Amino acid sequence: MALKDALKYPLEKRIALIFDYDLTMTEEFQQVPYLADNFRAIQRMYDGMEKTNPKTGEKITLSIKQPADYFRLSDLWGEPHNGVGYVHQMLRDARKGILKNFTEDGLRAAGAKVQISPGMPEFLKKLRREWKDKCHISYFIVSVGLEPLIEGSTIAQSGQIDEIYATKLYCLDEFWEGKKNSGMYDSVSEIVTPFSKTGHAIEIAKGGRVNLNKVMKHLSYFFDYRNMFVLGDGTSDISQFAYARRKGSRIIGVYKYDSVEAFDNIRTNKLIQDRCNAIKPRNYREGSDLWNYMNQKIKVMLERACTFDPEFIDMYRKKKIRNLKIKDIVSRHLKKCSYCNGLLDPSISPPDDSE
Ligand SMILES: [Zn+2]
Structure with missing residues (x-):
């Protein structure tokens, strides 16, 4: 997908989904098939x-x-x-x-074997089809995993992903000594850590690294944070969740769709709870809880009339507003605005045993 196609639509009609990869789009850690081979x-x-x-x-x-x-x-x-x-x-x-085979081809081949979540990657195509001509949807993967493992997966191979941000490996021997025989990775050229995921969310919203440190007017943004979803299982996502939520994005925590244990774990994890607008079973099939939630919220985003700054809503939610006058303004706004109220209540769904 060409990211620039999004620009054919006005800012308020561009939607972005940022996915964590492991245990968000997959059912196992991406490195597992490669490690199993070795x-x-x-x-x-x-x-x-x-x-x-x-x-x-x-x-x-x-x-x-x-x-x-x-x-x-x-x-x-x-x-x-x-x-x-x-x-x-x-x-x-x-x-x-x-x-063995710690090369681009070797890792891509192993990455293809990772067990992906139910409904993926069809979800990506179906959601786009559902909103065809009404808005533009872009997909990003931001992961602390390895780029070639993700690139090899059926998700990346589906051609639906706009950009992947993950740790990049490099063969320095090849670069400095022209050793072509192995292509074996021996170094890292870029690393993604849990905290740096937040930087990538900013990069996505601003339309690329060149704009990362620029002060930009709202209308020059590539994506309005309020039109962004961030999905993750929570292991490496807390900082990105917190940042994006403050900016008014929809944060969705996902867990293994049929597991009561996984549901209990995520539900009792206060760090994740506090930062999510929704906690949903990881089932991307059409008609699933997650599918319905996403579609409903895209509709809400497209119909949004409110211009109230989401950062005040988030500060209010966290009881962080010191100035009483501001607190009063936010509280009065919340009494009449259903959009902003919708940013407060968590939508938590139990495991889905429809299988
Ligand atoms: Zn509002």
Whole structure:
């Protein structure tokens, strides 16, 4: 999809969906199929290895029983889930020969095998069809994962995604020494971390990195934050959720659609709760709860007449307005504006057992 096609529509008729990738569009971590292909070598190297935890000094025996246990290796020496440690662990293990095919083609092929969420990627096409000629819908993926893994997936291959922001790998040996034979990644050229996801949301709204630090008038924005949805499972999304919500975007937390346990986990996680407008089962099929919610909110966005600044609504919600006069203005506005009221109440749906 060509992003610039959005410009054929006025700002208020451009809608953007920003997706986290792992456990938002997929049912497993994107690295799992690749790690599964290399699992025997990983296990041979690390399972049962005795190490001293550098952070606590305690002696531990590494236990690697399934592909996702690989992340425990970088958790041991790095900051867990920061999107950086595991990339360096993989680069090292590729150099040591433990991980094979750590190349663009190798990772794309493994990325194609990831289990994607029900209704994906058809959802992307169907939603566009549903709103054809009424507005323009753009899709973005922002992930702390690896770009070639995402590019290889059926979601990216569907041709529906406008842009992918993820960690980019690079083969420096090829660049500096002209080594063409392997193409094996040996370095990182750009990294996405949980916190930097927020920067990408700003970049998307402003229409690219060239505008990232510019002060722009509302009408020069590529997307109005109020016409943006941010979807994520919450693991690396909190900061982006918080920022986008303050700006008036719709934040949707998703969980495994048929799992009571996953629902309980997300429902009791206050960090996620406070930042979401909705918590929905991860089922993108036509007619699902998520499908209906999205369609209803797109309609609300397109019919919006209110010009009240969403940041005041968000501050009011969080009881952060110090000035009593401003507080009173917001409170009086909320009494008569259904659009702004709709930004306050969370829409929480239990697991969907329609299967
Ligand atoms: Zn309003």
